[in-house]
Amino acid sequence: MKTYEQINDRIESGKAVVLTADEIIDYVDKKGLAAAAKEVDVVTTATFGPMCSSGCFLNFGHSKPKIRMSEAWIEDVLVYTGIAAVDVYLGATQLRHGDPANMYHPGEFRYGGGHVIEDLVAGRKLQLFALSYGTDCYPLREIRTYFTINDLNQAIMVNPRNCYQNYNVGINFSDRPIYTYMGTLEPERKNANYCSAGQLSPLLNDPYYDVIGVGTKVWMAGAQGHVYAEGTQHAGACERTPGGIPKGGAGTLALTCDMKKMRPEFVRGVTFRGYGVSLALGIGVPIPILNEDVLKRTCVRDRDILAPVVDYSHDYPQNNGKVICCVSYEQLRSGRIDVEGKEVAVGSLSSYYKALQIANLLADEIRRGDFRLAEPIAPLPKDKKMKPLVTRKKPS
């Protein structure tokens, strides 16, 4: 048994023993659970992939004379202004003004909110255009200016849903190509795409949310952020394997950090042909090895994690909940899976390569004493289910 305080003391003194969720598997195999639990202080987990429910609050400061922005665009991407005068919220999936979307299917979606966020973090100069109706205290009715992230008072990433615990494998049973947020899926089950870091992924290493909770400190593209709430659609009450691993989406995290401290290589705009734009983020979550149970859960292997294969040409859009079959991440990573007797080539949307980089970067930061852990102030709910949207004809 260890406490957060003891672990943080070891981090502070530069003596913490830190391994990645990849390395820990063999380590525990070799040393045994009891000995390893005494020795190891932290296991680092990570993921890099598209996370659509991401965005940021920006504060521009006041112009002379002042404006109360009632509509605003950054690089022609609409931002939300229904908050205080010069605060805006920029969302990852917002399209650029005038983008033809899917008018000519499949649309290209070359630039949008996620790309603005990438440009901001990369320190590029961006255009702000804002309109107002004018008030006695905020007389200016129009402004056009150029800025970088350094000109802003605050740039705070506030993401309502990141780090899905597990995810669907997208496949296409129809006879035409389909263009989805799971990428381009060729007809007749020609390919399938998954999107998870598997055994390296944060919530798969803490399946019952025993240690990751509200207040947990996380690594967000190099910035030190934290979990501020359960993520939207967090639904821990789901079907699980005998080992406790959810067989579908399940848990999610709501995350926040100071964008000025993020590293551009882990904040990337995403384009999905025929679907839209998004943002890919690199996130690392440290797991404090408080006891043997916590350690045991971090030893989860790709072969023990199952993902549901879902037909995105029919079952997913119709929301009928049908799962074709389940496959393990070990099978997915082999590049081929069997779906109802057909061998299907597997691609991915989540970068394991980057996730591994992140797990190692975070481990180094902790070893150097630059990243202390934070004890959660509230747990994530375990018993929540996901509710559908009911379409009612009348208010009653």
Next chain:
Amino acid sequence: MSETVTKKLMLFFPRCECEKPIIYHLVKDYNLVVNVYRAKVTPEEEGYLVLDVTGVEEDIEQALAFVKTFNVSINYSGKGVTRDENSCTHCGHCVTHCPTGALRIDDKMTREVIYSEADCIECMACIGVCPFDALASAF
């Protein structure tokens, strides 16, 4: 007889040279085996051509000297399809779309997605599917 080698080239033909049968001479006068991957003439009547030439080294050298007598630029790396290494996140989405395995994962541990130009047949299947806009065509 000396050994034959294969070189992948990309040729750019400005407007004035587009109508000359240069490739014909490569075959006829320099004994080269030519394998064209992709060719395009733009509305401005400029031309791009990505091809393999196979023959003995000397013949290839002389053939290229001949090509240079025209106003044609030769790109020896033969890259009609390029990947921006800084933009690629190694997500792996392109891998199933590439018919030749030019885009592939060799190292199962790091899962780095490599792009081997030599295996690329310029089919263009990968260009629109990269979510990070890392893959592009020179023409």
